Amino acid sequence: MVELIYCLVLAAVAVGFGNRILRYISHNCESVAEELSFSLGLGIGAFALGVMVLGLMHLLYEASLYLLVLAFGFAGRKELIGLAARLRGRGSDLPLGRRSLYSVLLALVGVGLLLGLARALMPVHGPVDPLAYHLALPKIYLSKHALTFEPTVTGALYPSNVGMVFALGIGLRGAELAQILHYFMGMAMLLFIAGFCRRYFDYRVGAWAMLFFFFTPVLVYFAPLGYIDAGVCFFQFLAVWALFNAATGEDRRSVILAAILAGLAIGSKHTALPTVAVGVILLAIGGLRRREAWGEVAGICLLYGGIALALASPWYIRGYLEAGNPFWPLGNAYFDGVPYRGTFSTGSARTVEPAAATFLPSLERLKSLLYWSATSLWHWSWVGEPPSWDWQRTIGVYHVLFLPGLLIYARRRQVVMLAAFCLVYYLIVVLRIDGNPRYSMFLFALLSVLSGYVAEQMIRGSLRRLRPVLLAGVAVTALGNLSLSYMLASRSIDYLLSDSSRERFLMQSEANYRVFRQVNAQLPENARVLLQGIVKGYYCDRDYLWDHPHQMVINYRQYNTAPALIARMRELEISHVVRMINLPGIRLKLGYPQYFADPFHEAFRKKYMRLIYRDEDYVLFEVKYPAATGNEGVHEPQA
Template identity: 25%
Template sequence: MISFSLVIVCGAVATLLGSRLLSLFRTSPEGEGRLFYAYALGWGVFAYLVLVLGLFGGLYPVSVILILTLCFLLAIGKLKTLGKDLRAFVISLREGAREVLPVPLLLVTKILVALILLVSFVGAFAPPTNMDALNYHLAVPKLYLQTHTIVFLPTMLYSATPFASELINSLFMLIKGEVSAQLAQHLFGWALLFALFSLAKSRYGSKGGLLAVAGFLCLSSFIFVFSEPKNDMLITLFSLLAVWSLLSWNDSEKRSDLALVGVFAGLASGTKLFGLGVAFSLFAVLVVLMLLKRYRLSKISISLSVGLAFFSLFAFPWYLKSYLWSGNPVYPFFYGFFGGAHWNGILDYRVFQLGREAYLPVNFINLVISPWLVVNSGEIFLARTGVVFLAILPGLFLPRKLPQEIKILGWFSLIYYLLWFLFLRDARYLLPIIPPIAIICAFIILRLEGRSKLLKWLLMLTIMLGLGANLLTDLKVQVPKFPGVFGTVSEQEFYRDFRETERRDHTSGKLVEAFPEYEFSRKANELLFPDSKLAVFSLDQAFYYYFFDYPYVLALPMRQNLIDFASLRNEEEMSKRLRELGITHIATDVDLGGGIPDSSLLVTDSHFAPLLPGVNAFLSML
C-alpha cells in the first residue's frame, strides 16, 4: 500500500499544480471537469520537470522530492478548490448511481463495469509482466536512472520519441519502484474513465455518462493495457481533454478554450508520436467549425495562432530533443525524408516497410470494410477494438439533424481514423477516438428511446455482451497475477511460474519458464563487475532485458545500427567495435550449443549465456 499511497500523494500535488496553472487561463469546466483538467495538466508539467532534471544529470530521489515539495508549496492555495471539486465529483457519482439503479439493464451494466475496474485494479499491484513495458516503458527509464541522466540510447528503437509517460515512470521508479509507476499509469486510466463519464454526463445526463463508460470498456485492447505501466492511458486522457476543450470553445468561442485545445493536444503529442495525428484532427475540425461560423480569414488566423502557439509550447521540446540527438524530429520514422543517426535504409525497410506488408493494404475497399475487420480480425491490426466501434451504426436510422457536439465528435473521429488507416493500422492506436465514439454510442441509445425500442435493446445487449466478454478476458489476464499481488509467492517464484506469456520451446513446443531472463539476470547481476557493460544479442525475438542492473546496449541485427553487423568482416573487427563501445560481456538468448568453450562462460544457464569478450560464438550466429 505504500506504493499506492505515494501515487495518491503525488496525484494530489499534480492536481494542485494543475489547478494553479488553470487559473491563468481564466476558463475551464466547473466542478468535477476542472478536477480532471487540473490532474492531467499537473502530470504533464511533472513530465517536463523530470525531463529538465534528466537533461542536467539530476535524476536523484532528493531532486524529485524537492521538486514535488516546491510544487506543493506553490499551489497550496488551491487546496480549498481541490476539496470543493472532489466533493462535487463524489456528489455527481452518487446522483448518477441513484438515477440508473432502478433500470435493470443499466444496473447490470453498472455491475459489469464495476467488476472490470475491480479486477484490473487488483492486477495493477502485481510485478510488471507486459513485454513492451519491460523492454521499453520501464527499461528505458531504468537505464536513465543508472546514470541519473537522460541521454540518447541509439539501440533502443524509440528512446528518442516523445516520452512524457515514461518520465513519469522514472519519477516513481526513483522513489519507490516499478509497481508504483504501474499504479500511476493505471490511475490515469481511472481518470480517463471518470473524465469520460463527466463529459458525457454534462451533455446527456448520468445515463449517458454510464453508457459512454460502458461502451468504452467494451474496447478489447484496453483490457490488456489498463493494468500495465504503458502510455496508452495518458495519451487517451490528454486527447479526451483536448476534445472536451474543443467542445467548450464551440459553445463559448473563448480564446482561452482554444489555448487549452493546444495545451492538451501538445501534451498528447509529447506522450506518443501518434499524438500528432490527434492534434492534426483537432485543428482540422477547428478550421471547419470556424468556417461554419463564418469567421473572417483574419479571425481564423488569429484563433489558429492561439491554439498552435500553446500546442507548440507543450509539444515542440520533445521533437527538438529528438532532432538534436538524431537529426530526425520524429526518429526513427520517415528516414527517407529526415535521415537519422545510427539508422539506415535497410533497417528502415526491415522494421517499418516490411512490417507494413503484414497489415491490410491501403485502398478504398479496405478502408470501407476496415471498421468491421478491426472488430473481428485482430491478427490484421494486432488487436481488436470491440463492439463499440460498430455501435454507431444504428445512428443511420436517426434523423439527419444531430447536435453540434455529436458532429464534432464524429468529424474528429473520422479524420483521425483516416490518418490511422493510412499510416498506423494498429488497433491500439485507435484509443484516442474510442471515447468520442463511446459518447456517440451513448447518445444514439438515449435518442432511440421512444423511437425504436428493438434497436435500443439490441444495442444495450451488445454492449453488455461486450462487457461480459471483456470481464472474462480481464479475469484471464489478471487472476494469474494475484499470487504476486497478495504475496503468496516470492518475486522469483512469480516470474518463474507466470504463464500469461505462454512461451514455448521452438523445437518441442512445450511450455518453458515464463520469464527465464529473471533468474538469468539475477545470476549475471551477482557476478558482473561495477564497470561491466553488456551487449544483449537476440535474433529479433522477445528478450526481457529489464532485469539487468548494469548498462547495456541492444545488439539486435534487425533493429539498430550502432553495431553495423553488415560491415564487420571478421572476429577482430567485431571485437574492436565492441571494445570501442566499452562492452565487457555479451548476453544472448540463442542456444549456442557446444560452440562456446566452458572457460569463457560467465554463467551457465539452460536458456542464456553471458560471454566474456571472446566473440567467435557471437559471430558464428550471424
C-alpha cells in the same frame, strides 16, 4: 499495495497543481467533473515536463523527484482543498437509483476496474515493449541521472511525456508504481468520458459510453501493463475535449487550454501530431461559422498551433541534436540521421528503400483502401481464436452494433461534429498512417460516446420496443467481457492472495530475470553488457547494449571476421555478453543469427568468450580481449 497509495498521493498533488494552472489560464469549466478532469491532466503533464527538465539538467535523482512532488504539492495545496470542498456531496446530484439501469452499468464497470487493478499491482513481467523500452529507458535515465541517448534501444528519441511519468514512478517506488500510474491514466478516461458527456449530452449517455470504452479489449489488455498507450489516450482525449470547447464556444481561454493539452499529447507520441492539424481546421471552421474576421481566425489558429508545438518542441530538438533527425528513426532517409536499418509502414504501402517513398496509385491499392475503410472496424471487433489473439487490434463489438444508428439519430450539431471528427481522423490517421487501434485509443473513447448516444436513443426513442433485446445483448456481452477480464486477472489474483515473494514470482515468470540476477550480483559496476537476441533489459542493472539488427551498432555483416568483431566490441567497451540460447523463429526473421548454430559466432565464442553462468534459456559470458595492437588508446573494460 504501497504503490497504490503512492499513486493516489501523486494524483492528488497533480489535481491541486493542475487546478492552479487552470486558474492561471482563467479557464471556466461548466462542471466540477470537467474542472477535475482538466486539473488532473494539467497536473500529470506538469509532472512529465518537470521530470524532463530535471533530466535535461542532469539532476534526475530520487531526492530531486521527491522535491518536485513536494513543491507541486505545496503550490497546489489551497486549490486541492477548494476543489475537494466543491466535490463533497456531488455524488448525490446524479439521479441514480440503486436498481436503475445506469447503476447496473456502472457496477459492471466497477467490477472490471478491480480485476484490472489486480493485474496492475503485479510485478512487471511478460510483454516485450514495457521491459524493452517503455520502462527500460526511464530506468536508464535514472541510473545515469540524465536524458541520455541510447542508440541501440528502440524509441530512444521518441517524445516521452508518458515515459517521464514512468520515470517519476520508477524513481519513487519502482516499475510497479509506473505500471499502476499507466493503469490510473487509462481509468481516468472514465471520468473524462463522464465529464465530456455531462457537457455535451447527459449522464445516461456517459454511463453507456463508460461501459463501452471500458470493455474495449485493447484497453482491457494494455492499460494494466507498462505500455504508454493509455497515457497517450489520457492527454489526447483531454486535448480534443478542450478543442471542442474552444471550437463551439466564445471563450478564447479555451484555446490556450486546448493548445497546452495538445502539446502534452504531441510530446507523448508522434501519432498525436495530427491533433494539431485537426485542431486548426476545427478552430477555423468554428471562427468562420461565428462570422469572425479572417485575421482573427488566423491569429487564433496560430496561437493554438504555436503553443502546442512549442510545448512539445524540446523532444524534437533533442532528437535533432542527438541524432540529426528530430523524428529519429522515422524519416531517416530525409534527415541523414544516425543509421537505422528498420523500415516503417504507412498504411498498406511498405517502404523498402528510401527511394521508394513516392506514392503511385493503382486500382489494387484503391480497392484495398476502400475495402479496409469499409470493413476494418468489423475485423477489429472480434478477438479470434486463443493462439492468434491480437489484443492491439481488438476493439469489441459495441461500435459495429451501434454506430450505424447515427444514420438515424445524428441530428444534433454536437453529434454531427463529433462523428465527422472521428470519421476524418479514422480514415487519415488510423487507416493510412498507423493502422493500429492501440495507437489511437482516444478515438475509440470518442466512438464509445457516439455508441452510447445511439444506445440511449434506441431505448428511449422510437425503437424502445427493442429495449429488452438491446439490454439482453449488452448484458451478455458485458458479462462475457468480465469473464475475459477475469481470465486475464486470474493469475494476478492467485499471486496477490498467496504468500509468494516478488523475487520468487519473477524468477518463475520472467525468463531472463535469473540471468540478470547473476549479472547484478557478479559483475562490477563498470561492466557493459551486450544483449544477444534479447531486448527486454529492464532487470539488468548494468550498462547494456542491444545487438538488434535494426540499430546498426553491431552489424554482423560489416564485422564479419573475428578480429573485426572483437575490435568493434573493444571500441564499444563491451565486457560481457548475455545470450539467448535458442532464438524463436520470429526473431530470426528480424535478422538475428541463431548464435549457437552459426559457425562464425561459435568460432568467435570459443576464442573470445568465457562462460560464467548458464540456465535453460540464457548464458552469461565474459569477453576475453587479446592484447591490444594498435588500439592502445581504446579503454578496455575491466571484468
